[in-house]
Amino acid sequence: MTIEDARAAAYVNHDWLTDEFVRLLLLQDPASVLDVGCGKGQLVRACAAAGIPASGVDQAGPRLDALIEEGVDVRVGTAYDLPFEKGEVDWITLRHVPHHLEDPPRAFAEALRVARTGIHLAEPWYDLTLPSQRGSLAVDLWEKRMDRMGGMYHAATLDLDELLAAFPADIHATHEVHAHRSLRLCDRSLPDYREVAELRLSKMQDGAAQMDSLDELFAGLEQTGLSWNGSLTVTLRKRSR
Numbered sequence: 593m594t595i596e597d598a599r600a601a602a603y604v605n606h607d608w609l610t611d612e613f614v615r616l617l618l619l620q621d622p623a624s625v626l627d628v629g630c631g632k633g634q635l636v637r638a639c640a641a642a643g644i645p646a647s648g649v650d651q652a653g654p655r656l657d658a659l660i661e662e663g664v665d666v667r668v669g670t671a672y673d674l675p676f677e678k679g680e681v682d683w684i685t686l687r688h689v690p691h692h693l694e695d696p697p698r699a700f701a702e703a704l705r706v707a708r709t710g711i712h713l714a715e716p717w718y719d720l721t722l723p724s725q726r727g728s729l730a731v732d733l734w735e736k737r738m739d740r741m742g743g744m745y746h747a748a749t750l751d752l753d754e755l756l757a758a759f760p761a762d763i764h765a766t767h768e769v770h771a772h773r774s775l776r777l778c779d780r781s782l783p784d785y786r787e788v789a790e791l792r793l794s795k796m797q798d799g800a801a802q803m804d805s806l807d808e809l810f811a812g813l814e815q816t817g818l819s820w821n822g823s824l825t826v827t828l829r830k831r832s833r
């Protein structure tokens with residue numbers, strides 16, 4: 593197997609989780625959607641394909657430029673200051689974005705301002721009752737540590753309590769809250785992941801100095817095994833008065 597194959601395997605899981613997220617969103621019958629932190633535009637495209645007016649915002653960069661060039665309805669923006677009026681969009685989505693935010697309460701307050709009906713968000717999730725999922729969390733934490741060494745803000749994923757604590761204290765009075773966990777338990781090959789991780793270190797400044805931490809990670813993974821992450825989706829729908 594090549595690194596490209598290993599990456600492709602990652603996308604099988606990523607795509608399945610994205611489809612699940614979209615499926616749960618469509619159950620809310622959204623009139624329009626704004627995807628905050630839209631990444632490669634998968635969600636915007638999926639909504640558009642379902643006939644739902646959808647747009648996205650993300651940080652400036654080549655990935656967003658490519659989407660704009662392609663004609664996908666995305667624009668530069670930040671979760672903290674959305675370029676939309678109060679109540680202008682029916683639903684706001686933030687998929688696997690909260691752990692990228694230094695100030696989740698501020699971003700969620702902004703989403704509540706712009707969303708007329710609700711907020712649908714997700715974070716990666718690990719079923720820690722399963723050894724291979726504990727391995728998956730260890731990989732996630734190691735990778736985030738490497739990202740932070742490169743200067744990126746990349747925190748641990750927020751669990752349900754942490755997500756809800758970042759909303760105003762009366763959120764249960766104003767919104768119905770539903771949580772859904774999706775996991776398709778699927779093993780991930782340790783040799784393939786080792787190849788991916790070593791390639792990553794080879795491209796990092798001072799990456800060689802992190803080889804010991806990688807060996808330590810793998811000593812744990814030999815015990816637990818490794819599977820792909822799941823996702824926690826939280827849907828907050830405004831209560832009708």
Ligand SMILES: C[S@@+](CC[C@H](N)C(=O)[O-])C[C@H]1O[C@@H](n2cnc3c(N)ncnc32)[C@H](O)[C@@H]1O
Pocket residue numbers: 628629630631632634649650651669670671672686687688689692693
């Ligand atoms: C893990 S990616 C998720 C991308 C996409 N939502 C998905 O599910 O595939 C996190 C995304 O959040 C974006 N992001 C991080 N901080 C942001 C901010 N303050 N405002 C808007 N987007 C942000 C990143 O640029 C990145 O595209």
